[in-house]
Amino acid sequence: MKAVNKRNITVIAVIVFLAFLAIERTTQSEPEAVPAMEQQGSSKLASGAGKGQPAPAFTLQGVNGESYSVEGAREKAVLVNFWASWCEPCQQEAPALNALALKYKDVLDVYGINVTSQDYKPNAERFVKKYMLAFPVMYDLKGEIFDKYKGAVFPTNVLVDKNGVIAEVILGLLSPEELEKKIITLTGS
Structure with a gap:
């Protein structure tokens, strides 16, 4: 009887802990009501991860050794794709992203960011080879970039216009046509 009670207490403790983590993650991912820089009297918006906000700045090294950045105005719009190798929708999306990256290469950069903190890097490397990704791929080893963009699901696609402003955050898989x-709306093509 005592063993059953200990097991029940352990199960309840685990459930309470998981509920706490879920609540904590939810409250961390909610956007601020007023951007921090506006509170300080600046007219410049603080970066965030929501539509109409400046895209959070980052620079990561790609698997090809080159550095890639998102920060402020740029020559082309950018699609930032957060993915994991175990994610089935990411696997379904990879061929379409390849095709779109090639088709719109003159007006759009596509950056594939593996959230390695939630993946296994050798599996991610196999994913890149399997799908012969035609766009720069980077590894977010600690999940810091994913957190800056308040990522919650895979895939997450963030469309950033030429001014460095987030035009849209797409959670989950869309059809290639959508x-x-x-x-096309983002780039005016």
Whole structure:
């Protein structure tokens, strides 16, 4: 009887702990009501991860050794794709992202960011080879970039216009046609 009580207490403790983590994650991912820089009297918006906000700045090294950045105005719009190798929708999306990256290469950069903190890097490397990704791929080893963008699901696609402002955050998988319509709207192509 005592063993059953200990097991029940352990199960309840685990459930309470998981509920606490879920609540904590939810409250961390909610956007601020007023951007921090506006509170300080500046007219410049603080970066965030929501539509109409400046894209959070980052620089990561790609698997090809080059550095890639998102920060402020740029020559082309950018699609930032957060993915994990175990994610089935990410696997389904990879061929379409390849095709779109090639088709719109003159007006759109596509950056694939593996959230390695939630993946296994050798599996991510196999994913890149399997799908022969035609766009720069980077590894977010600690999940810091994913956190800056308040990522919650895979895939997450963030469309950033040429001014460095987030035009849209797409959670989950879209059909290739729907994603292409959003790219056309973003780039004016």
